[in-house]
Amino acid sequence: MKYLAYQLDKSLPQPLYLQLYQQIKNAIHQGKLTQGEALPSKRQLCDYLKISQNTVENSYAQLLAEGYIESKPRVGYFVSTQLLPPELSTNGVRHSLIKSNTKIWRYDFNPNVIDTQHFPFERWKKIQKRLFSKKYAHLLALGDRQGEEDLRIQIAEYLRSARGVECLPEQIVINAGIELCLIQLMLLWQHCYPQQQAHYAMEELGYWVVERLWQSYGQLVTKLPIDNQSLKIDLTELAKQEVDFVYITPSHQYPFGSVLTINERQRLLTWVNQQPQRYLIEDDYDSEFRYQGKPIPALKSLDQHDKVVYLGSFSKVMMPSIRVSFMVLPEKLLSYYQQHISFFHSSVSRVDQQILATFMQTGEFEKHINRMRKQYRRKMELLCQILKQYPHKIRFFGESSGFYLLIELLNETRTIVELTKLAEQQQIKVYPIDFHRRILFVLGFGNLREVELLTGLESLFDCWGIKKPTQ
Numbered sequence: 001m002k003y004l005a006y007q008l009d010k011s012l013p014q015p016l017y018l019q020l021y022q023q024i025k026n027a028i029h030q031g032k033l034t035q036g037e038a039l040p041s042k043r044q045l046c047d048y049l050k051i052s053q054n055t056v057e058n059s060y061a062q063l064l065a066e067g068y069i070e071s072k073p074r075v076g077y078f079v080s081t082q083l084l085p086p087e088l089s090t091n092g093v094r095h096s097l098i099k100s101n102t103k104i105w106r107y108d109f110n111p112n113v114i115d116t117q118h119f120p121f122e123r124w125k126k127i128q129k130r131l132f133s134k135k136y137a138h139l140l141a142l143g144d145r146q147g148e149e150d151l152r153i154q155i156a157e158y159l160r161s162a163r164g165v166e167c168l169p170e171q172i173v174i175n176a177g178i179e180l181c182l183i184q185l186m187l188l189w190q191h192c193y194p195q196q197q198a199h200y201a202m203e204e205l206g207y208w209v210v211e212r213l214w215q216s217y218g219q220l221v222t223k224l225p226i227d228n229q230s231l232k233i234d235l236t237e238l239a240k241q242e243v244d245f246v247y248i249t250p251s252h253q254y255p256f257g258s259v260l261t262i263n264e265r266q267r268l269l270t271w272v273n274q275q276p277q278r279y280l281i282e283d284d285y286d287s288e289f290r291y292q293g294k295p296i297p298a299l300k301s302l303d304q305h306d307k308v309v310y311l312g313s314f315s316k317v318m319m320p321s322i323r324v325s326f327m328v329l330p331e332k333l334l335s336y337y338q339q340h341i342s343f344f345h346s347s348v349s350r351v352d353q354q355i356l357a358t359f360m361q362t363g364e365f366e367k368h369i370n371r372m373r374k375q376y377r378r379k380m381e382l383l384c385q386i387l388k389q390y391p392h393k394i395r396f397f398g399e400s401s402g403f404y405l406l407i408e409l410l411n412e413t414r415t416i417v418e419l420t421k422l423a424e425q426q427q428i429k430v431y432p433i434d435f436h437r438r439i440l441f442v443l444g445f446g447n448l449r450e451v452e453l454l455t456g457l458e459s460l461f462d463c464w465g466i467k468k469p470t471q
Helices: 014-028 043-048 053-065 121-131 134-140 151-165 178-192 208-216 236-238 264-274 331-342 350-361 362-389 416-425 449-464
Strands: 069-071 075-077 172-175 198-204 220-224 245-248 280-281 310-314 325-328 393-395 406-408 431-435 439-443
Touching: 014 053, 014 075, 043 053, 053 069, 053 264, 069 245, 121 350, 134 350, 151 172, 151 325, 151 350, 172 178, 178 208, 178 245, 178 280, 178 310, 178 325, 178 331, 198 208, 198 236, 208 220, 220 236, 236 331, 331 416, 350 362, 362 406, 362 449, 416 431, 416 439
Parallel strands: 198 220, 198 245, 245 280, 280 310
Antiparallel strands: 069 075, 172 325, 310 325, 393 406, 406 439, 431 439
């Protein structure tokens, strides 16, 4: 057990738990702490560094969440991985030209990071422990190519009750990430229409990985523009293009958080029904975390002619690292899937699928969503309360759902690039949006604590020179 010379500075704006977390993490990367090595107990480290037990607990919790350490009940904490310093290659040769670009941020307003502090580790671990026994030895073999039946049954029940989507477990295909779902859809379309090249369309500021994936496969991709007034995609563009697939997020369009109305959804369904080869791909992004009014039913729930491919993921609602996504195929595409591309084995671990299925079946999934919705709602309300103090300078969008707010700086003469650099000089990471020369930034709050939101925004506005109006 080592007591390394950790240097914690209470005068810094960075919380003490983050300082301790970063220094332990660096020690593991540098080989000062090696795999299997015991860490001091929380009480020992508290006494040694003269800090509170909460500080140590929060540091260890983050290291646990990221897989750097593991906890052995009634024994202690141990380093769970062996890492080489970033300047060393796998054969031990030093490469001076290869440098890590990792930058340490005091505050990172990443819109794609979840709250890891409130994950139900004990409940998840209990299910996992039960499955690692001879009784479940069958999970060691390959399973159903479309994914575990138990999980597909749970997903179908969840979609029916929470999203209004009626489907059979047989229509669901489980994959590691929506990227693989989209690749399989490309192959399906080629088998359905081998003489035609598919033409894809997506939202102007939609998920960039989707555009990159389609372009990598040489597909035609059209970006549907966002109207500068309504802040929604302009559906009239579809009439001007010979599009086959439209990838869309009707319940939460990035970055303004816009929601398509029932009339706009009906227009999409009318358009897709006009040609047999057309399909809508609905990514039900952030649908679980809505804070105002009732949840918006999925577009798929209105689909009377089986022309919507529904995409869902557990990355935001559970954890990104589990890599469980799924698609609900229309019956025609399901038939082609089973005929032509059922050679794909499910790319998600059977054990992980079974853990998730049990988590859902026992009601823990619903409890977790409700708990996290309260956590995120509280952070969203706090963020809105802070921003409302600057009506002369800041307008914001998307407060009804999701893990982020989009802010617009008003009457601003500086460029987005200048403002971003000012923030970076203070070790604050912000995410600018290039749209119609407006000064827009996405502020994510998923894994920021409420006190970090307060101090982070205070530091950000201070470096931008934004002050509250005088009374």
